[in-house]
Every structure is written in C-alpha cells, then in structure tokens.
Amino acid sequence: MRESIREPPFRKSLFWCPDCNVPLVASTCGCGKSGYEIPLTRPHDVRPVLEHDRNIITEYLNTRFGIETLPQILLLNKSGGIDRTDTIIANGVQFGRLTFDPLLREYTIELTPDALPFVISEVSKGIVDITNEIAEGANRHLGGKNIPCKSDLTDGPVIVHANGRYGTGWLRNNVVKVKSMGRPRPAVFPDPDREQVIRCNKPHLKNLERHAIRFIKIEKNRRPECNVAFSGGKDSVVVRELARKAGVTDCYYVDTGLEFPETTEFVRSLEIPLTLRGQDFQAGLRKNGIPAKDHRWCCEWLKLEPVRQWRETRGECVTVQGNRWYESFARAGLPGVAENPYYSGQLNISPIRGWRALEVFLYIWWRELPVNPLYEQGFERVGCWMCPAMLESEYEITRGLHPEKIAEWEKILAKYAKKEHISEAAMKCGWWRWKSPPPKMAELMKESGIQINTQRSIKIKNKR
Ligand code: SF4
Numbered sequence: 001m002r003e004s005i006r007e008p009p010f011r012k013s014l015f016w017c018p019d020c021n022v023p024l025v026a027s028t029c030g031c032g033k034s035g036y037e038i039p040l041t042r043p044h045d046v047r048p049v050l051e052h053d054r055n056i057i058t059e060y061l062n063t064r065f066g067i068e069t070l071p072q073i074l075l076l077n078k079s080g081g082i083d084r085t086d087t088i089i090a091n092g093v094q095f096g097r098l099t100f101d102p103l104l105r106e107y108t109i110e111l112t113p114d115a116l117p118f119v120i121s122e123v124s125k126g127i128v129d130i131t132n133e134i135a136e137g138a139n140r141h142l143g144g145k146n147i148p149c150k151s152d153l154t155d156g157p158v159i160v161h162a163n164g165r166y167g168t169g170w171l172r173n174n175v176v177k178v179k180s181m182g183r184p185r186p187a188v189f190p191d192p193d194r195e196q197v198i199r200c201n202k203p204h205l206k207n208l209e210r211h212a213i214r215f216i217k218i219e220k221n222r223r224p225e226c227n228v229a230f231s232g233g234k235d236s237v238v239v240r241e242l243a244r245k246a247g248v249t250d251c252y253y254v255d256t257g258l259e260f261p262e263t264t265e266f267v268r269s270l271e272i273p274l275t276l277r278g279q280d281f282q283a284g285l286r287k288n289g290i291p292a293k294d295h296r297w298c299c300e301w302l303k304l305e306p307v308r309q310w311r312e313t314r315g316e317c318v319t320v321q322g323n324r325w326y327e328s329f330a331r332a333g334l335p336g337v338a339e340n341p342y343y344s345g346q347l348n349i350s351p352i353r354g355w356r357a358l359e360v361f362l363y364i365w366w367r368e369l370p371v372n373p374l375y376e377q378g379f380e381r382v383g384c385w386m387c388p389a390m391l392e393s394e395y396e397i398t399r400g401l402h403p404e405k406i407a408e409w410e411k412i413l414a415k416y417a418k419k420e421h422i423s424e425a426a427m428k429c430g431w432w433r434w435k436s437p438p439p440k441m442a443e444l445m446k447e448s449g450i451q452i453n454t455q456r457s458i459k460i461k462n463k464r
C-alpha cells in the first residue's frame, strides 16, 4: 500500500514574534515564544521586500515624510488593485500600502495609523495641520471625515495633526480625508537581519524540507522516470534542491525564446542538463494574435508543446514542479499529484504547493541557493519579458533594463492597437493585456476620461 502524506494547511495569516520582532512561518519562534497573528489578504502570498522595492519604499517615505530609517525586515502582501498593490508589513503591523498607478506611472505609499508609533519621531514633512480647521473638542471624532484645509503639499498621503493628536489621511484639492487620529507613543523595536529571521524559523524550515523530500520520495517512482521542471524562477530553484536531496537529478528547462537575458544567463550558470525550445513566437502571433491574460495561447505554444514532443520520444514520467497555492487564485486548489492536463504521460507533483513566497525565500537564504537576479530588480514573478500577466510596474522595470526589447514589442502593439481602434492612452496603461478587460480597468478608463465603446475600441475625450 502506498504511504500517504498529510495535506499542508492553507494559511491566511502570518505569525510574528513580539520579542525577536521577526516574521514566523509557523506559530512559534525559535526563541520559544508564541507568535501573534497578522491577517493577510488574498492570495495570502506574503514575501520579503528585496532591494528594488526597498529602494522605492525608502525613497518615497524620505521624500514625502522625511523618514530616514526603516527596519531591515520588511514584507509585502499582494492585495487586489488595478495594478501593483501591496500591503507593507513592518515591526509586526500592517505599516502601509504601496500602489503603482498605471496611468501616472508612479508609486504611492499610504501609511496606516499603526505605522505612526515607529515613524512619528522622524516625520519632518508631509504633515497637514487641521487644528484651526476643526471645532474645539472635535478632534476625537475625525476618522473618515473630509476636512477642508490649506496646504502647499501635492495631493496624496499625509500625516494629519490636530491639537497634539496625529493620524493619517489623504489630501485632494485642499480637502484632507482623515483615517483616524490618536496619540502615537514613539516606540523602539529590535532590528533583526535576515540571519536572525532564519535562526528563528530554522526548526520550521527543517520541517518543511523534511516533508517535501519525503513527498518526492513517495511519489517519484510512480512512473519509470522522474525529472524536475526548472523555469528559472525562485520556486523551481527550491524544488530542484529538494528533488536533488530526494535523489532526483534529471532536470529540464524550456526556453520560450522570450526569456529575459538575466534568466538565460542564470540558467546557463546552473548547467541545467536539458534545454527544450518553444515554437516560433512570431508564427504564433500571426496565427493567434496578441497573447493576453485571458488568452494565454503562448503557454501551450512556447512551454507545453515542446515538453509534449520531448516526452513522446521518452515515455511517461513524474515531474517535480514548483507550483504553489498562493501564487494565484487559479492555483489555490492545486493538488499534490495531478496528470498534466495537456499531456497525460506526465504526472506532475508539487512538493511546495503549501509554501508561501516567504518560506521560499527563507529556504533559499538558509540553504544559500542561487536565485535569479530579477527578483532583487523588482519582479515578483519571472516569466517572458513581455508577458501579458506582468504588472505595469514590472513592465516599466523591463523598459529600463531592456529598452530595445520593449521598443520592438511596442511596434507590434501599435499595429494591433491601430487594427483594434485602441487609443494610445489606453495601450499605455496596459489595455492590451486582456481580451476582455475587467470592470475595474474599464472604470479606470472612465475616471480618466478615456471613453470605451462596446466594440472594445476606445476614443479619448481628454487626457489625464
Ligand atoms: S510567461 Fe507569460 S508570455 Fe510567457 S508563455 Fe507564460 S503566459 Fe505566455
């Protein structure tokens, strides 16, 4: 009889050690203390802040509020928005919200009232004083109120002050919308580094590793061959290591032909034994049109078909893959073992399906595994350089890294826009990424004065 393995739990919150001031991947810290819970938003894929994002956060908070010091450990929790929207977690609280505006092509950070105790002593600007604008004694009930005010600040997030009380708010056209007011007491926290986070989580990381290796060992013999599907991303770095520890060394990589040069170089440095090549993308474009989030013919064309052709010559196999529940709503129900729906000769097993990006990065740092440099450069996920599933914020980073590739792609997009009667303004904020754009995108167009007709062609009334 086959040994069975318990399904890992689906976690909707993050634990935090109040003594060590570190995030925990389970409920207790290596120091012995129980962590408290911080709720997460869907898809609950909490991850550490890496270099590029840290620079954005530091620069924004310094420019807007004069804040100079931030904890070494910052986390991000993706939440719903038109483009990039992340809750920033710091010192065990939801600290703020980082958003990217696809029209203005800029980031904003809105602080939460919980952030005030550890930034208030450094805040030197970005303050709106409403003491003179409110009735005496009214400062206790300002949360949610719109208060007219005079301010030289540009519209955006602000710290609100009234009679010795502080809060956060949003300034627009000389009216500040107050979130809540209080008397934040400046607080000092320990400032652990990555090493300490790993130390505090080591027992749990060991557990995760042991379970994943056991899972691979149980499942790997269900077909005559077992291999690892390596994508160049962080999740496949982890499964490649876990599979190696479980005795699986065969590994393949599919080069779609649209890989970032950074990914190609990274894969080359790892000496992955087999590279399969995707079909010609230009031929796919002529046949299927522009790929979109809701029209991902490219996955089949560039990734699945070369694997199918290869397996036809080799026969059935088990493939260890790095897919995780927390990556997307679509993957939230991913089983541990499943036939490849595109090619039934391949049995996919997912040993890290229950890991979040936080566990993945902690494991990489603990085991000192090499990782694709694109993560430190601001990408949350690594795929093709023009992937329609990419965020506009990531597309902007790509433009900076590889302007020649983006120029080439935008020539193709311009032809498509002309044919479909899509305005330049709509294309610029990523309208091409959907065949049927979601209502929130249509709403953004409307709010910005970009009219959309039912034939999916857009006329501009006025530019924002
Ligand atoms: S990474 Fe994006 S562009 Fe590349 S095959 Fe997948 S969906 Fe298509």
Ligand SMILES: [Zn+2]
Binding pocket: 017, 018, 019, 020, 021, 029, 030, 031, 032, 033, 200
């Ligand atoms: Zn602790």
